[in-house]
Amino acid sequence: MWIYAGLTPFVVFALFPVFWMIITAFKHERELYSMRGVPFWFYEGPTLDHFRLLFTQTWFGSWVANTASVSACVVGITLITAVPAAYALARLRLPGATNTAIVIFLTYLVRRSFSSCRSRTSSAGSACSTHGGRWSSCIRRSRFRLRRG
């Protein structure tokens, strides 16, 4: 139980922006720019003015609706195209299917190289310090995984 106490600084570091966001959203406009008082808490009390501005003077409602519909469409199109494609690559004996899969995977890796590379190398317990080492080990491992199956 106490072993998790060491995580406290990281949790504080990660949650501070969210905390700042929350109190900024509820503070009075003039309090945001004033130098009096403690900046980490309210001294004029919370307000809902900003939410009111959001809903009355901007198109916030339609933005939310647009975001929801776009996300739903993206998910639907991805599922419709990716599932048959994955089935074809995994099951049918197509010429070059393995290499195609490697190329698709590598483009995916480039796009989110940082998070995916880091999690992969660290999950395998390898200690590649340089960027190039990370890259080549990722590629080697993915080739190995694809060939093995």
Added chain:
Amino acid sequence: MFGFLRGLPPEIEEAAWVDGCGRLRAILHVVLPLSRPGMATLTIFAFTLAMQEYLYAVVMAAPVDQKVITVGLPTMLIRGDIFFWGALMAGGLLVGVPAAALFGVVVDRFIHGLTAPGP
């Protein structure tokens, strides 16, 4: 998705063929129900990418009522060098808190999708 289908034993599908299914029926009645966890992971990733998208969204939607959140908030609430900090943060909060709650539910599957063996 590819890695997930690879991990699915082909024998199950072959058993369906032996029992008289065609390839299409085997996919519909055997492979698709079994790959539901993979499809859930795929949904999470696609949703994340769609929510993070900014460049295409800012290029393609010009009318102010057709924008998505990620574009609408910074284009409308930053006028010149005036930042409407309170409203910006309020908008981010209203969108971010439900999304964060959703991710709290599915975070195990998300991590599994990132670190599972096979791409």
